[in-house]
Structure formats: C-alpha cells, structure tokens
Amino acid sequence: MVEKVDVLICGSGSAGLCAATWLARCGIRCKVLERRDGPMTMGQADGVQCRTVEIFESFGIGEELLRESYHVLEVVFWAANGSGDIKRTGRTADTQPGLSHQPHVILNQARINGLFIESMQRFNDQIIDYGFDIKNVEVDSSLVNDPQSYPVKVTAEKEGRTEIFEAKYALACDGAHSTVRRSLGYKMIGDSSDAVWGVMDMVPRTDFPDIRKKTTIRSKAGNLLIIPREGDARNLTRFYIELPAGTKAKEVKLEDLQQSARAILSQYRIEFAETVWWSAYAIGQRHADFFHRDYRVFLAGDACHTHSPKAGQGMNVSLQDGYNIGWKLATVLKGLAPPSLLETYVLERQKVAIDLINFDRYFSKLFSSGGQTSPAEFQEGFIKSGKYTAGLTAKYDSSAITFHTEGSEQLSTNIVTGMRLPSSQVVRYCDSKPVQLMTALKSDGRWRVMAFVGDISKSENKSKLNALGNYLSSDESPLHRFRQKDADIDSVIEPILVGYGKRHGIELEEIPEAFHPIAGKNQIKDLHKIYFDDESYNKGHGHVYEYLGISPEKGAVVIVRPDQYVSAVIGLDDYRQIGRFFEGFLIPQGESASPESKL
Numbered sequence: 001m002v003e004k005v006d007v008l009i010c011g012s013g014s015a016g017l018c019a020a021t022w023l024a025r026c027g028i029r030c031k032v033l034e035r036r037d038g039p040m041t042m043g044q045a046d047g048v049q050c051r052t053v054e055i056f057e058s059f060g061i062g063e064e065l066l067r068e069s070y071h072v073l074e075v076v077f078w079a080a081n082g083s084g085d086i087k088r089t090g091r092t093a094d095t096q097p098g099l100s101h102q103p104h105v106i107l108n109q110a111r112i113n114g115l116f117i118e119s120m121q122r123f124n125d126q127i128i129d130y131g132f133d134i135k136n137v138e139v140d141s142s143l144v145n146d147p148q149s150y151p152v153k154v155t156a157e158k159e160g161r162t163e164i165f166e167a168k169y170a171l172a173c174d175g176a177h178s179t180v181r182r183s184l185g186y187k188m189i190g191d192s193s194d195a196v197w198g199v200m201d202m203v204p205r206t207d208f209p210d211i212r213k214k215t216t217i218r219s220k221a222g223n224l225l226i227i228p229r230e231g232d233a234r235n236l237t238r239f240y241i242e243l244p245a246g247t248k249a250k251e252v253k254l255e256d257l258q259q260s261a262r263a264i265l266s267q268y269r270i271e272f273a274e275t276v277w278w279s280a281y282a283i284g285q286r287h288a289d290f291f292h293r294d295y296r297v298f299l300a301g302d303a304c305h306t307h308s309p310k311a312g313q314g315m316n317v318s319l320q321d322g323y324n325i326g327w328k329l330a331t332v333l334k335g336l337a338p339p340s341l342l343e344t345y346v347l348e349r350q351k352v353a354i355d356l357i358n359f360d361r362y363f364s365k366l367f368s369s370g371g372q373t374s375p376a377e378f379q380e381g382f383i384k385s386g387k388y389t390a391g392l393t394a395k396y397d398s399s400a401i402t403f404h405t406e407g408s409e410q411l412s413t414n415i416v417t418g419m420r421l422p423s424s425q426v427v428r429y430c431d432s433k434p435v436q437l438m439t440a441l442k443s444d445g446r447w448r449v450m451a452f453v454g455d456i457s458k459s460e461n462k463s464k465l466n467a468l469g470n471y472l473s474s475d476e477s478p479l480h481r482f483r484q485k486d487a488d489i490d491s492v493i494e495p496i497l498v499g500y501g502k503r504h505g506i507e508l509e510e511i512p513e514a515f516h517p518i519a520g521k522n523q524i525k526d527l528h529k530i531y532f533d534d535e536s537y538n539k540g541h542g543h544v545y546e547y548l549g550i551s552p553e554k555g556a557v558v559i560v561r562p563d564q565y566v567s568a569v570i571g572l573d574d575y576r577q578i579g580r581f582f583e584g585f586l587i588p589q590g591e592s593a594s595p596e597s598k599l
C-alpha cells in the first residue's frame with residue numbers, strides 16, 4: 001500500500017530533526033524515515049554556535065541546552081617556539097562581547113538531537129520511523145504545478161519489505177552519502193583530495209595546564225584542537241587531530257590518534273584514562289550542484305555541503321538549513337503563502353553553503369599552514385573569523401520576504417536587512433521583567449512588526465504611535481487581512497512595541513490596543529507585547545535603541561521573519577509599507593485562495 005504524506009523527511013540528523021521540530025511546532029504532521037534502529041547515541045559533532053543556541057532558545061529548549069553543556073568562554077593559542085617546545089602565545093574571548101546574548105557551547109550531537117526529538121514529540125506527538133532505509137526518490141514533473149498533488153515518490157526498505165510513500169514535499173537530510181542526492185543524479189562539486197581527521201572523546205590524565213579550555217596547538221609534530229566537553233566532574237575532553245596527507249580513514253587506529261597527541265604534547269605528560277568514542281573521517285570541501293528538484297525535493301545539511309570540522313560548523317549549518325525550510329513548508333501547507341515561498345530556501349541556503357565552503361578553505365589553510373603563518377597572524381585570523389564561527393554572518397539576498405528599503409541603514413545602523421536581529425535587554429512593561437528582546441521572537445511561525453516608537457511621553461512620538469496603532473487595527477491592516485480564519489488577530493503577524501525611556505510615566509490606555517489585543521484561549525488582553533528600553537530593578541539597562549542604532553527621536557518599524565531574520569526596516573511614518581510588504585507573498589485569508597503573488 002502507498003502511504004501519502006505532506007512532508008517526508010529523509011534522515012533524522014541535525015537538518016532533518018530541526019525541520020521536523022518546526023513542522024511539529026506549527027502543527028504540521030510529517031513522516032521522518034531513518035535508517036538506524038534508534039536515535040544516535042554517541043559522537044560526531046559537538047560545537048553549538050551562539051546562533052544555534054538562539055534557535056534553541058526560540059523553540060523554548062535553550063535552558064536545557066545551556067544547563068547541560070560546556071560553555072566556551074575563552075580560547076588559548078599555543079605554538080612551537082624555536083627549540084621545538086610548545087608555548088602559550090595568546091588568549092582571547094571565544095565570542096567577542098556584544099555579538100550575541102548567548103554563548104558558544106559544547107554538547108554531544110546525540111543529546112542535541114535528543115532535545116529536538118523530545119520537543120517535536122511535545123509539540124505535536126511527532127515521532128521518527130526507524131529502520132527505514134531509503135533506496136530511491138523520484139519526482140513526477142508533470143504533477144509539480146498542482147499544489148495539492150503528491151509528485152514525490154520515495155521507496156524505502158524495512159526488514160526486507162519495500163514500502164512506497166508519496167509526498168507533496170521531501171527533504172533530503174540523509175547526510176554526506178545522501179541516497180536522495182544520488183537518486184536525483186546530483187553531484188558534489190569541489191575539492192577531491194579529502195583531508196582525514198581523527199577525533200577522540202576521552203578523559204585525559206595530564207599536566208597540560210589549559211586542558212579545560214578550548215585550545216589550539218600548532219606544533220612541529222602536527223596540529224591539535226582541544227575541546228573540553230560537558231560535565232565538569234568527569235573531565236571528558238575531545239581532541240581533534242589532523243592526520244598526515246595520504247592517511248586512509250579506514251586504516252586509522254585509536255593508537256595512531258593517541259600517538260599523535262602524545263607527540264604534539266611531548267613536553268607534558270598525557271595518558272588516556274578512558275576513551276568513550278573515537279573516529280577518523282575524510283571530509284572534502286564540496287557542495288551539491290543542485291539544491292532542489294522542481295522545488296518539491298530540497299537538499300539540506302551534509303547532503304548538500306561537506307567540509308572540515310575545524311571551525312565546528314557542520315552540525316550548525318545543517319541544523320540551520322532545516323530551520324530555514326521548516327517554517328516555510330508549514331506556512332505553505334497551512335495555505336498562508338503560495339509554494340513559491342519555498343524558492344527562497346534555495347536562494348538563501350545555497351549562498352550560505354558556498355560561503356561555508358569558501359570560509360572552510362580559508363580556515364583550513366590558516367590551521368594547516370605548518371609554520372608559514374606566525375602565531376600572531378594565526379591568532380588574528382582566528383579572532384577575525386569569530387563572527388562567522390558564531391553563526392552570525394548569514395545575510396539573505398533580496399526577495400519577496402527580504403525587502404531592502406531605501407534609507408533603512410540610517411533608521412537603524414546596527415540592523416541589517418537579511419540578517420538576524422541582534423538582541424539586547426529590554427524591560428517588559430506588564431511585569432517589569434528584564435528580558436532579551438529576542439525572547440519576544442519565539443519560533444512559533446509568526447511574523448513580527450516591531451514598532452520602535454521612541455519616547456512616547458513626547459507628543460510627536462505619541463501621535464506617530466497612535467497613527468501606527470490605528471492602521472494596525474483598521475480593516476486594511478495586514479494583521480486582519482492575513483489572520484487565519486477564526487484565529488486571533490495576532491495569529492500570523494504579531495505586533496510588538498518597544499518604547500524608549502521611563503516606563504512608569506506611561507499608562508496602558510495611552511498605548512494603542514493593537515499592541516495589547518484580546519487573544520488566547522480565554523480571550524483576554526495579551527500584555528506581553530510591550531517592552532521599554534529602560535533601567536531594570538536588578539539587571540541594569542540594555543540600551544537597546546543605542547545597541548541597534550535606532551534614534552529615539554525618529555524611531556523605526558522593523559519587520560522580522562518567523563526565523564528572526566530582518567525582512568525590512570521602515571520609517572514610522574511609512575507604516576502603509578507594512579501592508580504592501582505582506583501583500584507581496586501572503587495569501588489574504590477568506591479572500592481568493594490563490595491571489596497573484598509577487599514572489
């Protein structure tokens with residue numbers, strides 16, 4: 001029997017699980033097929049960028065991640081001196097202050113996957129079907145123009161039985177050796193000579209002084225990257241060792257890795273008290289030649305980009321591919337936007353993949369140049385790369401959902417259209433709680449219209465706020481036009497107000513109702529959409545206007561996507577542009593089902 005599904009996710013690694021979590025969060029059922037018999041239990045990647053921690057926070061699972069992980073706060077650099085010994089040559093903050101309110105952390109990939117598996121189950125009882133080996137994926141191109149069709153045919157085997165699935169959409173999240181990619185006839189392009197890396201998770205017995213810090217060692221005997229692992233009491237540590245050119249991953253033994261580590265740390269004592277996982281694997285710097293088939297099958301994660309583990313990007317970029325496509329699929333399947341919204345996945349993530357490969361080439365060269373780069377140059381290159389390795393440089397090109405308006409740079413000098421909105425502390429008006437602005441941007445599928453209206457005790461700002469509030473409550477408001485049938489006014493687009501200055505001088509009735517609408521199960525006023533850039537009682541002042549470069553006199557309206565990327569920055573007086581922006585790609589609900597979209 002053929003089973004029909006809206007979305008079929010091939011593989012339950014980082015990319016597949018993140019997309020499945022989004023779909024579950026938005027109430028969309030999907031099918032996740034996984035070859036393994038159960039969840040991953042050990043090993044592979046461990047570095048979680050600041051941006052990935054922000055994503056976990058937005059799904060409401062950031063606290064677990066932060067509690068269980070090692071926090072990477074400092075990096076230490078060691079290099080060989082003239083006599084061949086290694087010496088400490090510098091230290092720096094791992095993430096330069098001000099880049100993100102979240103730290104870079106380390107947690108094993110099995111647990112990171114586990115956090116997703118738990119939350120998708122919590123959100124929508126979404127499960128994974130284990131033991132399914134996907135053998136083939138094909139698309140019937142004659143059906144792809146009908147949004148209701150199931151043009152993707154997936155053939156899988158379980159316990160010797162062949163099972164067929166038909167899907168509206170499929171995601172190829174089946175890793176570096178992707179069967180889906182091969183079925184579609186796509187190739188990986190890029191470097192053919194694969195560097196081999198050894199990695200081991202073990203408990204070291206050593207007198208090397210920086211063993212509990214992220215440390216890079218460039219010695220005459222080779223290069224070593226030390227990553228302390230979660231669980232302070234256990235002292236688990238990861239060593240990454242680049243193995244000599246010509247090494248074959250399959251022939252590497254644990255003793256080879258131990259021997260290399262001893263040679264690199266030769267002037268220190270090192271024994272391996274316990275080794276819990278090790279691997280040697282070859283990684284080429286490559287990306288797929290195509291990222292989709294008829295916009296019905298999308299490639300994500302290692303299935304479309306592979307590179308070295310030096311900068312700790314693999315799991316993060318893969319997971320962020322899933323994060324990019326998940327909400328878009330949910331939006332289309334709910335009938336809120338036409339399928340052409342999905343084309344922006346390819347526009348945005350293909351560029352990220354190519355940037356990743358280029359960055360990895362640069363970073364690998366920096367790491368491996370064996371004596372050609374001085375310790376000072378190496379350290380400088382490492383620090384300069386910090387924003388990239390924190391996951392904060394992705395900039396999406398113009399499209400219907402990324403709308404570069406003239407003069408937006410002057411309205412907010414530290415907000416870049418197409419990049420994720422930076423966060424600072426604000427004080428919530430209803431309960432005086434100091435919170436990060438980003439906590440207002442939960443991953444729940446909604447768009448946000450964020451009104452930075454300046455000091456509303458001033459009459460000029462107040463009249464601008466009232467004009468905006470009246471517009472957002474009017475019949476022509478995009479909040480009304482695109483809301484889901486019978487759902488709350490903020491079900492698709494949520495208005496948020498960020499005032500400037502003393503919150504205590506403002507009464508709630510001075511703030512337009514658009515920012516405290518009646519909503520929720522009990523249909524009561526939602527007071528959690530109003531924030532002030534003000535001093536908190538015990539956590540200082542976030543100075544968010546200054547941080548974002550918004551003038552308290554002029555203000556600005558910032559439109560933010562469901563994934564916290566900035567769609568547009570608009571002048572307070574130009575509020576009608578908000579409606580024009582959403583008309584570009586959202587389908588008015590209750591009106592014609594398929595209006596002309598500008599996508």
Ligand SMILES: Cc1cc2nc3c(=O)[nH]c(=O)nc-3n(C[C@H](O)[C@H](O)[C@H](O)COP(=O)(O)OP(=O)(O)OC[C@H]3O[C@@H](n4cnc5c(N)ncnc54)[C@H](O)[C@@H]3O)c2cc1C
Nearest residue numbers: 011013014015035044045134174175301302309314315318
């Ligand atoms: C052995 C190994 C060690 C690694 N070590 C590190 C490291 O130390 N540091 C680092 O940064 N990165 C490391 N990586 C890379 C990192 O794990 C990946 O970049 C990241 O997991 C990519 O996520 P993904 O979801 O694209 O793919 P994966 O996490 O590889 O997930 C793919 C999933 O698809 C499943 N699958 C594959 N084929 C099929 C099929 N035909 N049918 C059904 N299911 C299928 C797989 O079982 C797997 O669960 C390692 C990768 C490997 C393979």
